[in-house]
Amino acid sequence: MLTGSRGISLILAIAIAVLVMAFLSLIPSSTSAALWGTLILSFSISYLLISITLEFLVYREIGNIYNLLEKIQKKDLSEIQDKSLRSSLSPLRKINTVINSYALARQREIETLQKNAEFRREFIADISHELKTPIFATQGYIHTLLDGAIDDKQVRMKFLKKAAKSLDSLDHLVQDLLTLNQMESGVIKFSFTEFDLKDLIQEVIEELEHKASKREVTIKLEAEPGKNYTTLADRQKIYRVCQNLIFNAVKYNHNGGEVIVGIKSSKNQIQVDVKDDGQGIPPEDLKRIFERFYRVEKSRSKEKGGTGLGLAIVKHILEGHKSKISVSSTVGKGSIFSFQLPLEKEKKVQEKEPTEAKA
Ligand SMILES: Nc1ncnc2c1ncn2[C@@H]1O[C@H](COP(=O)(O)OP(=O)(O)O)[C@@H](O)[C@H]1O
Ligand SMILES: [Mg+2]
Structure with a gap:
């Protein structure tokens, strides 16, 4: 050349x-x-x-x-x-x-930045949309009160209660958003302790029984008696996982439905299955339900008081435990959500954990 x-x-x-x-x-x-x-x-x-x-x-x-x-x-x-x-x-x-x-x-950098910008835009749109609903409702009640409804004693109480309920759901949403954000940015640290997973599930069931009985849904715990269910995990966060899954199984069930929480302990692992006989999830939605704000039936889920963040939080918590959540569902028959945690050798004298703060 x-x-x-x-x-x-x-x-x-x-x-x-x-x-x-x-x-x-x-x-x-x-x-x-x-x-x-x-x-x-x-x-x-x-x-x-x-x-x-x-x-x-x-x-x-x-x-x-x-x-x-x-x-x-x-x-x-x-x-x-x-x-x-x-x-x-x-x-x-x-x-x-x-x-x-x-x-x-x-070019690659620009493409990543563009994707991130789009994701941010979508996220902000989702948040604004979610925040709008409770704010709009509270605003409506308060303005009606100011416009004269305050003089009617009965209406006054009813509207104030509704406004308070909307503000509670706003608080719930912001709390969930903060948790998710802190988990994604790694601010929340996991504190691992040994505890009995069966006891924890029993506590969750007791907490949710009242809500379930309102819709005549029964919650059963199926565990083999005498087996070891000691695990090493962040108790408070696993409480939240179980609470979310069992509450979903109650919420998305029909009146008079049944929720069965199965707990099995094998050689190295404990498996938890939360099974319901409710409406089920269509296959096309199944892979998306762990995304933030994703709901199968938007209006119906909102009406049931969900933030659409529960399963996203569950996924993050389990990832922090090097575990993952799996789901199988049949429309009209029900769903099973499962996860595993490591099995720890049983201690002779098992100390009871202090009572949990609510997730
Ligand atoms: N056990 C279940 N049966 C049927 N649908 C479910 C079940 N669990 C979750 N889903 C669907 O997945 C969506 C996401 O769940 P989640 O993240 O917990 O949000 P939400 O706050 O709406 O409960 C729900 O809105 C619901 O449509
Ligand atoms: Mg939920």
């Missing part, structure tokens, strides 16, 4: 030598030996001078620019490109490759 400094020098040197020879041949007294001598001499001198100039002035400068580029882009260059660059001699080709790889890296 004649594109390097040597190639250019060669072409220019030949051109100069030919020109000099052509001029010299016009002089009638010049001999052919003198002509050839001049040709060789002018070619050699031109070649040397041109290549030195190119090599040391132009190409050295380009080399410097390349080194600088390489320093700036060190992070962006992949190893493969690095190897091919080292074997390539031409600084121009090197610069070309560096600029190409730089452009590619920047």
Whole structure:
């Protein structure tokens, strides 16, 4: 290839030598030996001078620019490109490759930023939408009271109670959002302790029994008597996982339905299955229910007082325990949500954990 400094020098040197020879041949007294001598001499001198100039002035400068580029882009260059660059001699080709790889890296960066921006936009739209509902309801009740309803004693109490309920759901939503955000940014630390998972589930069931009985839903715990269910986990957070799953099983069940919480302990693991015979989840929604704010039936779930964040929180908590949540569901028949936690060797004297704060 004649594109390097040597190639250019060669072409220019030949051109100069030919020109000099052509001029010299016009002089009638010049001999052919003198002509050839001049040709060789002018070619050699031109070649040397041109290549030195190119090599040391132009190409050295380009080399410097390349080194600088390489320093700036060190992070962006992949190893493969690095190897091919080292074997390539031409600084121009090197610069070309560096600029190409730089452009590619920047393009990838721009795409990631665009995706993040879109995700942020969607998230803000979702949050605003979710916040709007309770704020709008509270605003409505308070304005009606201010417009005169306050004088009617019965209406006054009813509206104040409704406004308070809307504010409670707003508080619930903000709490869930904060928890999710702190978990994603790693602010929330997990504090692992040993505890009996069966006892914890029993506590959750006791807490939810009142809500379930309102809809005549029964909650049963199925565990093998005498088995060890000691686990090492963050008790408060696992409480929240069980609370979310069992409450969902009650909420999305029909009146008079049944929820069975099965707990099985094998060699190294404890498996928890929360089974309901409720409405079930269509297959196309099944993979999305762990996303923030995703609800199968938007209006129906909202009416039931959900924030749409419960399962997203469950997923994060279990990921923090190196476990994961799985679900199988049949529309019209019901759903089973399952997760596993490690089984710990039973201690002879099991201390009871202090009472949990509500999630
Ligand atoms: N056991 C279940 N049976 C049927 N649908 C369920 C069940 N659990 C969750 N879902 C669906 O998944 C959605 C997301 O659940 P979740 O994140 O807990 O939000 P929500 O606050 O609405 O309960 C719910 O809105 C509901 O549509
Ligand atoms: Mg829920």
